[in-house]
Amino acid sequence: xxxxxxxxxxxxxxxxxxxxxxxxxxxxxxxxxxxxxxxxxxxxxxxxxxxxxxxxxxxxxxxxxxxxxxxxxxxxxxxxxxxxxxxxxxxxxxxxxxxxxxxxxxxxxxxxxxxxxxxxxxxxx
Numbered sequence: 001x002x003x004x005x006x007x008x009x010x011x012x013x014x015x016x017x018x019x020x021x022x023x024x025x026x027x028x029x030x031x032x033x034x035x036x037x038x039x040x041x042x043x044x045x046x047x048x049x050x051x052x053x054x055x056x057x058x059x060x061x062x063x064x065x066x067x068x069x070x071x072x073x074x075x076x077x078x079x080x081x082x083x084x085x086x087x088x089x090x091x092x093x094x095x096x097x098x099x100x101x102x103x104x105x106x107x108x109x110x111x112x113x114x115x116x117x118x119x120x121x122x123x124x125x
Contacts, residue, residue, distance in 0.1 A: 025057040044087030051080030
């Protein structure tokens with residue numbers, strides 16, 4: 001299955017396409033962040049926009065028969081859901097499974113875990 005291929009197993013043309021998709025995704029992300037800050041939009045809309053960008057990048061990978069990164073697909077869906085929750089102003093009360101401050105802390109912990117695993121991952125070369 002193509003989604004299971006590692007980056008080093010892709011042809012040069014697929015590698016180039018993958019780099020273009022990633023560059024466009026980062027460009028759109030930065031543009032979105034700039035617009036979001038200038039327009040002073042709500043956190044809900046901002047998070048939904050980021051989720052759409054992340055999921056859209058993975059859909060583009062799938063469309064061009066490139067490996068889809070499940071991690072980023074999940075993160076995109078989480079951002080979409082978090083944005084909807086923010087947009088609908090759903091307040092977390094006492095006794096709810098995810099109190100208000102827990103989700104950002106989970107993101108920080110996940111980010112630290114990614115950085116550490118990336119630094120200590122053995123090269124496949």
